[in-house]
Amino acid sequence: MKEVIVSWSGGKDSAYALSQLLESKDYKVKGLLSTTSEDTGRLPVHEVNRDLLRAQAESLDLPLFEVKLPAEADNITYEQALSGQFNKFKSVGIDTIAYADLYLEDIKHFRDSLVQRLGMNAIYPLWKKDTMAAAVGFLEAGFQAVVTTIDSQKLPDKLTGEIFSKDFVQSLPGNVDPCGENGEFHTFVFDGPIFNHKIEFETGNHFKTMNGRFIHCELK
The missing domain is CATH 3.90.1490 (putative n-type atp pyrophosphatase, domain 2)
Incomplete structure (x- = not known):
């Protein structure tokens, strides 16, 4: 089984993607990866406090790997911060990150380019899944x-x-x-x-x- 880390926002798409991987015979989830703001202590954009992300990880019985970013971090700073964590993953034989994107090609291209530069691979458990079907499936x-x-x-x-x-x-x-x-x-x-x-x-x-x-x- 391929060992994988799940990019974790704490939101529904991340949780739904994680559930698909946990049911898969091809992958073994080894942890969650979140970026948080050093300034606010929250996940940027979603603005969820890191304590709640940690509570989710504890309930899921998975380690949470938290990358802390300075306020208004640019792409270079973001990449440097991720590089350090990715190197730690690779040192224990983990080279794959799972993302919960559904259909935005530009976001997928950005992620693919980023992980490739940093010597990692990306998978997308929900890619091209109908979004209404994903929303209903999550709830059902x-x-x-x-x-x-x-x-x-x-x-x-x-x-x-x-x-x-x-x-x-x-x-x-x-x-x-x-x-x-x-x-x-x-x-x-x-x-x-x-x-x-x-x-x-x-x-x-x-x-x-x-x-x-x-x-x-x-x-x-």
């Missing part, structure tokens, strides 16, 4: 998630902090991807068939990033 499998972030140019602010559900998916405008693949929204998974126990949390204040474009719900 028994996963539970909360919406942590919305793009206020695409969705109403009030949806931040809502539970990701079939009603949520069905209420989305036609120009919004059911999985939020274009960044329309992001989620945090707090329970599901691959977790040993539910992640307990409370929703807190809403806050904004990117000059107010993205609305986030604080999770405690």
Whole structure:
């Protein structure tokens, strides 16, 4: 079996991709990889606190490898930080990272180029899967998630902090991807068939990033 590390945002696509790999006879998951901000202590864009990512990893019984990035890190800084962690993976015979992307060719190209430069390989368990089928499949499998972030140019602010559900998916405008693949929204998974126990949390204040474009719900 090929040993693999899963790129981990704590959201539904990451969890769904992880579940596919855990069921596979071809791969053995050896851990999760997340990048967090040294400044905020949160996962950039999703803005989920690292303590919640660690709680997920503990419930999944998998190690979390955390790469801490300085504020407003550019691509060079990002690559240098990942390079150090990738070298540690390679030193124990792990050379493959799994990403949960669905169809964005430019993102896949960026990831493929990055891992190739750093001497790694990339796999995509959900690649080209119909996004409505992925959203429904995630829910029907028994996963539970909360919406942590919305793009206020695409969705109403009030949806931040809502539970990701079939009603949520069905209420989305036609120009919004059911999985939020274009960044329309992001989620945090707090329970599901691959977790040993539910992640307990409370929703807190809403806050904004990117000059107010993205609305986030604080999770405690």
